[in-house]
Amino acid sequence: MKTQVAIIGAGPAGMFLAHMLRTEGIDSVVLERRDRDYVEGRVRAGVLEQIAVDVMRKLGLADRLDREGLVHGGTNLSLDGEIFHIDMEKLTGGSTVTVYGQQEVMFDLFEAAGPRGVNIVWNADNVSLHGLDSDKPSVRWTEEGAQKELQCDFVVGCDGFHGVSRQSIPDTVLRNFERVYPFGWLGILADVPPCNDELIYANHERGFALASMRSPTRSRYYIQCALDDRLEDWSDDRVWDEVCLRLGPTAAAKVVRGPSFEKSIAPLRSFVAEPMRWGRLFLAGDAAHIVPPTGAKGLNLAVSDVTYLSEALVEHYRERSAAGLDNYSARALARVWKAERFSWWFTSITHRFPNMDGFDRRIQMAELDYIRGSENAQRVLAENYVGLPLD
Structure with missing residues (x-):
């Protein structure tokens, strides 16, 4: 088999890139080690930046999004039950x-x-990658017991944190930067109406909580938990009690309880791999970087990565120029690190850390109080939350 671009992984980065290349007449093949039901069923982020929305519209994939998506012009922060609103639409000019x-x-x-x-x-x-430092890379895999090979011009690794793509870059080339957080998020999905028409990020003395939603009739709630917590120790009633306590009485009065149909615990980490290109291999999405879910940047960064990369590949095939490909890693990483900074900062002011003392807690409270009283501080938060522009 031959193609121009081999894409490893059919998650958001891989599939957005495949559609982008298809619209430009560039051939690609996406290799996914799981089946469609597994990939589609993974419960992940639910907040799209305007850039991601614009990409879906440009690709002609936004009919359901425009019909069913919930447009939010703001978000809410809560400190020990006292909620204040951030008018993102006003602060960012729309x-x-x-x-x-x-x-x-x-x-x-x-x-x-x-x-x-x-x-x-x-x-x-x-799946294994070969000849990445040559002008004739290839990908090999096993399909129904038979060995297959795909020859290509370029390989794009969109296969996540544990995938083979990043592992194919020599240790002498790759640098990894990581921050592992000492807590996780326990999340539940329930077919109940949301307690608020916009998200609430809550900092409470017992830990973080997030009131989110997927639709007017489906809610997503998260609470900060210990990394060694077990799902069997968290009954639905216990989760709802903790959600209501951390959100505070105003929001709790509007919480509708119901049985959860999905419950999970996810660890939090910040991770960046540099560079995002080696030879004919390019990394995109979670293969290159992970952000904590605070601020919902993961899927959105995947979209910006492949936007940059698709532009560079189009330039290569149409103009025979390598400039975009050579600049891809630096261009993508500049935006990645800004998103990493925001996600780290937002996590740091909304969560309880194990070794926090009274001074640390007071600093956290002062930070949130400053945001509440400063339009300039709110503007900085809003600009980062809605998504920084592509350069």
């Missing part, structure tokens, strides 16, 4: 975010793939 779950995004990408000729190989096992 920018908003849209609540639309990653599962819905993946459904739209997959549904359009077949009719548009986007080639996806499911259940591609034992």
Whole structure:
């Protein structure tokens, strides 16, 4: 088999890139080690920056998004139950975010793939990358017990934190930067109406909480928990009690309880790999960087990565110029690190850390109080939350 671009992984980065390249007449093949149901069923982020919304519209994939997505012009912060509002739309000159779950995004990408000729190989096992430092790279994998090989011009690793792509870069080249947080998020999904029409990020003496939603009838709640907590120790009633306590009485009065149909605990980390290019291999999305979910930057960074990369690949094939490809890593990393900074900062002011003393707590409270009283501070938060512009 031959193609121009081999894409490893059918998550957001891989599928957005495949659609972008298809619209420009560039051939690609997406290799995914799981099946569609698994990839589409993963519960992930639910907040899209305007850039991601614009990309879906440009690709002609936004019919359901425009019909069902919840446009938010603001968000809310809570300190020990006292809620204050950040008017992002006003502070940024009209920018908003849209609540639309990653599962819905993946459904739209997959549904359009077949009719548009986007080639996806499911259940591609034992993927390995070869000749990445040559002008004739290739990808090998096992499919239904048979060995397969794909020759290509470029390989794009979109296979997540544990994928083979980043591991294929020599240790002498790759630098990893990481911050592991000493807590996790316990999340539940329930078919109950949200307690508020916009998100609430709560800092409480017992820890962080987030009131979110997926639709007018489906809610997503998170609470900070210990890394060694077990799901079996968190009954639905216990989760709802803790959510209401941390959100405070105003929000709690509007919380509708119901049985959860999904419950999980996720660790938090910040991670960046540099560079995002080695030879004919390019990294995008979670293969290159991880952000804590505070601020919902993961999927949005994947979109900006592949926007930069698709532009560079189009320039290469149309103009025979390597300038965009050579600059891809530096260009993408400049935006990645700004998102990492915001996600780290937002996490640091909303969560309880194990070794916090009274001084640390007072600093946290002062930071949130400063944001509440300063339009300039709110503007900085809003600009980062809605998404910094592509350069």
